[in-house]
Amino acid sequence: MKKRWVQAIQGNMEVADSLAQELNIDKSLAQILAQRGISSFDEARSFFRPEMASLHNPFLMKDMNRAIERIDEALLKGEKILVYGDYDVDGTTSVALTYSFFSRLTKEIDFYIPDRHKEGYGISTVGIDYAKAHGFSLIIALDCGIKSIDKVAYANSLGIDFIICDHHLPGETLPAAAAILDPKREDCSYPFKELAGCGIGFKLAQAYSLQHGLPAAQYEQYIDLVMVSIAADIVPVNDENRVLAYHGLIKLNTNPSIGLKALMEISGKAKDYTLTDVVFSLAPRINAAGRMDHAKQAVKMLLCTENDLAQEQSLLINLQNTERKTSDQNITAEALALIGECEILVNKKTTVVYHENWNKGVIGIVASRLTEKYYRPTVVLTKSNGLLTGSARSVAGFDLYEALLGCEDLMVQFGGHKFAAGLTLQPEHIDAFSERFENIVAATITEDLLCPEIRIDNEIMLSQIDGKFQRIIAQMAPFGPHNMAPVFVSHNVTIMGRPYVVGTKHLKLAIKQQNSPIFESIGFGMAEEYEHVLQPNRPFSVCYTIEENVWREQRRLQLNIKGIKADNDLKG
Structure with missing residues (x-):
């Protein structure tokens, strides 16, 4: 498919010059920092080394005090609390985090995930009836509920209160809940609007800990769950989400929760995870439980405290993911046939x-x-x-x-x-x-x-790329919306040797530019697209990200190609 190449608006050049000097980095990288709103040494330090201390005060969120007061009341009276969440990754991680945190404070607590096939998305009447039948008088709903006006009213009629922790857009009318935590409320002045649902649950746990003088470790231990939700829900990776994703990845790669560790091992990659790895390796497996059977299996895995049980649950979820792959491939083929007809x-x-x-x-x-x-x-x-x-x-x-x-x-x-x-x-x-x-x-x-676009951050010469250049880029991670991996463009590039196909559709080639080193490069899904461009001695332009490829313990720089154009076709 043809793609548009779009050059990002350049940042303030004076700021870029200053950053390049103060940070002792390539000016092209300093320009990217300026593009992303970084204008001083201190801001750059905060960007490269996000600190938990920079998280916003959770009590800035509308209704946070009311939520804590209602939970305190429930704990004091020994009320039964039901933690209710959606069946996707964000919902199941939200439930696992919130249930884990509050189960340390009361035994009168359980969790509930609606059945995707029988109940559908969000708060269900079946779920409320379950709460009533089992004596729950407070439901903490995560990643859902902001538009469940009728369902919350029904619960109220049965004597059940709701605390809604959601991140979706509200309607014109809010549910009559005991508290509604949603930064997207028009009357909420919380500084960051793009938390995932699990992030809202994290802020609730943070607020409770601050209110009651609990150590930060009480809620920070679940930060790997928050990171997984950020990756899976594809929310912006800036502001608080950058801090949570950064430290969540550190925990995942050094001391993951038992359930996530088991899932990492069965996925075939046990270390060195990035947000992209989480999106394509862990998230689909967690999602598979709710797609093929019931998402409570995912929550059970995330709550595991014993290795044997975690391995058993992760094996089950991995099998469900295999079944999911077959199902979605078959349905996709059928859908493509319908469209073709x-x-x-x-x-x-x-x-x-x-x-x-x-x-x-x-x-x-x-x-x-x-x-x-x-x-x-x-x-x-x-x-x-x-x-x-x-x-x-x-x-x-x-x-x-x-x-x-x-x-x-x-x-x-x-x-x-x-x-x-x-x-x-x-x-x-x-x-x-x-x-x-x-x-x-x-x-x-x-x-x-x-027409899909490739947003290019900067034009560089291939000769600018070396180990230090790549290490600075790596420190800009974690990458995601609002902080994507930098994409560079280089012109007048030529191929060295003959390109070849890896697998069935990936293009492997070596390129150089004037007196630059030769760079091994890969273009995923590009095997059939560029035969007319990649001819010996014919210059072309290429846009790419820079990454470190690890093969058999050997590390080398590699260009991940996003697009190729003949130099006489750059206006296309």
């Missing part, structure tokens, strides 16, 4: 596909694959309990949530954020929904947004 879909700005027999647990993955294939906002639907339930995915820069908001009257419920959402609708509304969704997107999306 339906000519009208080919020329649209959106994709909406439906099949009543698709596995509800994997349609989110299928939506992501279709979005990657056709690069347009996508909804994949299946039938569940008489309704159509679906997952939606967006393209970079387009607000999916706002588009769905325009279809609100056609849906039973929906929730999510700019790039991903879940929805439910009556079967008879699918045609009207598809038409409305298409019209809204077509009227608001630009052609540029329908």
